[in-house]
Amino acid sequence: xxxxxxxxxxxxxxxTNYVLRAAPFLVLSRVELPTWAQRWLDFVPVSVMSALVxxxxxxxxxxxxxxxxxxxxxxxMGTGLVYWRWRSLIGSTLxxxxxxxxxxxLLGVLPI
Amino acid sequence: MARMLVSPASPATRxxxxxxxxxxxxLGTPVLLGYIPxxxxxxxxxxxxxxxxxxxxxxxxxxxAGSGQFIAIAMIGAGASAPSILVxxxxxxxxxxxxxxxxxxxxxxxxxxxxxxIATGITDESFAVNVTDLRGGSASASSVAGVEFVxxxxxxxxxxxxxxxTGFVGDPSRWGLGFAMAAMFTALLVATAEDRRHVIVAVxxxxxxxxxxxxxxxxxxxxxxxxxxxxxxxxxxx
Numbered sequence: 001x002x003x004x005x006x007x008x009x010x011x012x013x014x015x016t017n018y019v020l021r022a023a024p025f026l027v028l029s030r031v032e033l034p035t036w037a038q039r040w041l042d043f044v045p046v047s048v049m050s051a052l053v054x055x056x057x058x059x060x061x062x063x064x065x066x067x068x069x070x071x072x073x074x075x076x077m078g079t080g081l082v083y084w085r086w087r088s089l090i091g092s093t094l095x096x097x098x099x100x101x102x103x104x105x106l107l108g109v110l111p112i
Numbered sequence: 113m114a115r116m117l118v119s120p121a122s123p124a125t126r127x128x129x130x131x132x133x134x135x136x137x138x139l140g141t142p143v144l145l146g147y148i149p150x151x152x153x154x155x156x157x158x159x160x161x162x163x164x165x166x167x168x169x170x171x172x173x174x175x176x177a178g179s180g181q182f183i184a185i186a187m188i189g190a191g192a193s194a195p196s197i198l199v200x201x202x203x204x205x206x207x208x209x210x211x212x213x214x215x216x217x218x219x220x221x222x223x224x225x226x227x228x229x230i231a232t233g234i235t236d237e238s239f240a241v242n243v244t245d246l247r248g249g250s251a252s253a254s255s256v257a258g259v260e261f262v263x264x265x266x267x268x269x270x271x272x273x274x275x276x277x278t279g280f281v282g283d284p285s286r287w288g289l290g291f292a293m294a295a296m297f298t299a300l301l302v303a304t305a306e307d308r309r310h311v312i313v314a315v316x317x318x319x320x321x322x323x324x325x326x327x328x329x330x331x332x333x334x335x336x337x338x339x340x341x342x343x344x345x346x347x348x349x350x
Contacts, residue, residue, distance in 0.1 A: 001163075007167070009197050010171045010175065012197075012198045013175045013197075013201050014175050016198060016201070017176070021208045021211070021212055021234045022212065022228055022232075023212065024209055025216050025219075025224070025227040028213060029216070029220065029227065036346060039345075039346040040343060042346070043309075043341065044210045044214050044342045045214065045244075046301065046310045047313060047317040047337060048210065048338045049236070049240060050318045051338055051341075052236060052297045052301075052334060053294065053297045053298050053301050054321035054322055054325070055321060055333065057294055058322060061290065072291060072294055079295045080302050083303065089143070089241070089299050089300070089303070090146070092295065093142065093295040093299060096291060096299070097291055097295055
C-alpha cells in the first residue's frame with residue numbers, strides 16, 4: 001500500500017472534516033437563523049443519536065441481525081434504562097457492555 | 113407547558129476561568145473512558161489493514177471522527193480508491209454541519225477564532241454531552257472546550273495503545289468492545305431526549321432510520337434520518 005494513497009486519505013479526511021465542522025460557525029457568525037431553523041435544530045441531537053443507535057444496533061458490523069439473535073438490540077435497551085434511571089454515562093456504558101457479553105453467551109450466536 | 117416551545121439558544125456563560133475548563137474535563141471523562149476501548153479497536157484494525165503506527169496515530173489526531181475512521185479502514189482493506197473513501201466519509205460526517213449549527217447560537221459571543229478551535233473537537237459524543245450541558249444553562253466556552261479536549265485525549269490514548277500493542281490485544285470484539293459505541297450512543301440518546309416532544313421525535317427517527325437502512329447506504333441513512341426527523345419535530349411542535 002503506497003504512502004501517497006494512505007496520506008491522501010488521512011489528509012483529505014482531516015480537511016473535509018474540519019470544513020464540515022467549522023463551516024456553520026463561520027456562516028452563522030454572520031447570519032441570524034430564522035425561527036423555524038432554530039426549532040429544527042432543537043430536534044437535531046435526539047434525531048442524530050436515534051439514527052446512530054439504530055444503525056449500530058440493527059446492523060452491527062454491516063450485517064443485519066434478527067431480534068432473537070441480536071445481543072446488541074437487547075443490551076442497548078438495557079443500557080437506555082440504566083441511563084434513564086441513574087443518569088451516569090460511564091455507568092450505563094459499562095453496564096451495557098456487561099449486559100452485551102452476558103446476552104452474547106445466552107443467545108449463543110457469537111463466539112465468546 | 114412550562115417550557116417555551118421555541119426555545120432560542122440562551123448564550124453560554126461568559127466564564128473563561130480554568131475552573132470552567134476543568135468542569136468540562138470532568139463532564140467529558142466518561143467519553144474519554146468510553147473512547148479508549150473503541151480507539152484501541154481502531155488502532156488494531158488500522159495496523160491490520162496495513163497502516164504504520166505513525167499513520168494510524170496521525171489519522172486519529174487529525175481526523176478525530178470515529179465512525180468515519182472505521183469506514184475508511186474497512187474501505188482501505190477492501191481496496192477502495194482514495195476519492196471514493198473521501199466522498200463516503202464526507203457524506204457520513206455531514207451531520208457535523210448540524211452539530212456546529214446547533215452549538216453556534218450558544219457561542220455567538222465567543223471570538224471567532226475560539227469558535228474555530230471549538231469546531232475541531234466536535235464528535236457525536238462531545239456534542240451530545242455539550243448540548244445537554246448548554247441547555248442546562250451552566251456551560252461556558254471553556255467547559256465546551258474541556259469536554260472536547262478530554263474526549264480527544266481519550267481517542268488518542270486508545271489509538272496509541274491499539275497501534276503499538278496490536279499483537280497483544282488480538283481481536284477487539286472478544287472483549288465485548290464492539291458494543292461500547294452502541295452503549296454510549298444509547299445513553300446519549302436518552303440524555304438528549306429532554307421532554308415528551310423529543311421522545312416522540314426519537315421514536316419517529318428510529319423508525320425512519322430502520323426504513324432508510326433498507327434502501328440507502330448507511331452514510332446516507334444517518335444524515336437523511338437526522339434532517340427529516342428533526343423537520344417532523346419542528347413542523348409538529350410549533
